[in-house]
Amino acid sequence: MFRYTSSRMGMFSTSRLPIRMEALRQTGSQSGQTVRVQRVHMKSPGFRWRPLVAYVVTAYVGIKIYERVVLDPLDRALEQEMKDMPAEDLEQEKALFIPFPGTTKQLRPKPYRGSDPEWKEFIKFSKDRSLQDKVRDELAQFVKGVAAKHPVLAMRCGKDLRLRRCWLDVDFPQFPPPDFERSGIEISDDAISWVTMPVDSVTVFKIRQVLWPSALVQSFWNFTKVLFVEDSKRVAGMLGIQTQNPQLQSIDQMLARQQQMIKTIPNKNGPGQLSPGTGDASKSIIKVPTPVPAGSQGQNSEGEELGVAQKAVVALQQRFFAPLLAFRSKLMQTWRPAPSYPPRGSILVSGMVELESSRAYLVFDVRAAWDPKEKAYDARSMQLKLRRFQFKQQGPGLM
Template sequence: MFRAAPKFRSLARPSTLYRPLTTTAHLRRLVQPNESVKSHTVRFLPPPLFTPLRIATFFLYTSCLVGYVWYFFPELEIEIQEEGEEGEIQISDSEFAAEDSLFIPLTWAKKLPRSFYKGSDPEWQEFVKVSKDKARHKKIQSELVKIVYDTAQKHPAFVKQLGRDTKVGQCWLDIIFPDGPPQEYARAGIEVGSDYIAYALQRIDAQQQHRILRTLWPTAAANGLYNSTKVLLGFQYHRLKQLLGWEVDSTPGSQDAKYQQLLQLLQAQQAQQAEQAKTQTGAGTPEADKTQSSASSLLPWAAKVPQPPSSIEMPIAQHIFHATLAQGKMPKKMEPPRGSFVVQGLIQLKGSRSILTLDVQAFYDPKASHFLVVNATPRTIKQRKQSPKGGN
């Protein structure tokens, strides 16, 4: 009544239709029994280098290249330029693009060979005239002092530092004539004129090269962001140490002491500004209240939103960011433009609070009789009344 269950066959059954022959089995079929096997040594030779196909391909590609150069470059002039005294290649002015043409730069700018003024140059002749005119020396120096004094009178930081009744103290100014024009750069590109297109060079000055590099690599902005973020994190770490009750280094000159001093100074300034704002505005005018009520009636969604409290550390971080950004805007070493000379030295300003000594550097154009650039940096600040920082 019961049948035995059928046996399952293996699914992975080896196929008998094709079995690869091994090398030994293949030799057994070729060699008859009782027959000796003979072995032969075979050496494969590499194909020859110059085959007919390779020679035909070479001549075909060479003829195509020669035909392309002959058709598109019918006249190719090669000019060997003479080297200068120091082995530098002299570039003629005809290779540079015209100023009124459109120029598309294709390469990075490179330094041009440094040039110097000659005795026959008009710039050097003008320098000789100025050097012999002592009265003009005093006039140029007096004009620079007046520019610095007027600028300091209008600058809020200088007014706050010096106080009232600011006067000019002692001055030490020198006139320095440069040996040559500033360093120039050149970049290659395509010049598009009114009736031609050519491959030419464009001459750029050092300031333009500095602006290009500053735009492509904004290191000043990155440094300013890093310094301001570092200060903000330092303030937060100082507050965290105070909240957790950790030991704070209060020795003068330490990092914690500097942060604590800055926080106290900013809190005092903010309290003073808040008191001045209250005295100026008062408790509020009825006109302002009326305007505010009318605006709320017209705009029901214009609800009063509480403003977040102003952070004390943000003004310091913003000041550090702007100061670092301003330092990166100017090149490290500025050179006077072509035909101008340097007027530099120290100018002292005396106020009711302090005496400020400025390090001044300016570029003066003798032909136009005016200053092109004036830079003034505080060198020393001497307070009229100095109180001890350690206390009485």
């Protein structure tokens, strides 16, 4: 590789010629020959339009021939088959819509105009006094039916409820309920596209309750707090830091007390005694272990197994009773059903309804929407709450 390298040329030559050409030039100059190096400029051929035009024309003619020969006969055969098919088979399936979280948007409602059919229905309703009285009476009767079917109210005040008075106002909303929309991917037989579709308000509020379960989180925090306090008191009592509550009993004491109460139930045989049938039934229901003779080993082993299981159940109940009670009470305080807006064009009826029974007075706050199209109240958006409950006769210990 060093045969073309000379002392004149050097290791690092500044010539722009290749090494072989530079070596020939220097060798020719040494031998007295004249070496001429000429530069050659290579010109690229210009763009040719004729081949491109030929390719485009050939592709177009081929596509047209394919449509005439192959696709057109298939389209005619498909149309003929579609004409003979029943209408039920021609119904297309609905496209699959996959909404994206965080894309739900509430649209700002526009006020009703005088030319809207909803506003014309408001004017017609305001002039019909008999219809207004009918709507008020229908709502009052509905509240009465709900109160009569409620088990707690029926137990405290009886089922003989009757309507006493009602204060119900009729309001015509200036704005319609707001609309909601959300975006997502729609997958159909034809294409996959990004679309924006309207969504019901009930669906929106239910999704919000699932994504933000505030009532469930507060109830679980209350459960954890009460459980931690109970365990802290128990550990402090075991270490002698805090004296145990004398009202708390051990599991063995609770079982012994239950067994003693069963034995002392009065019956027809006399106080403190049980008939054979009653005793067996009580033992079979409560499942309290009783001492058995040494000869019956099967009953003894079965009694020991039932005693261990009973102790475990009582221990779990005693440990989680207070935390579960706190969880349930907090959930009842904070849980609210998903709200819903009334239908467009609904008339709002709100106020108080007073009911009377032989033992008590009841006052309810009610808010409902009457739909003129359906000629009925919208059950989803109705709100009913007990405002006041009072017994007719009050005395010590009556409540």
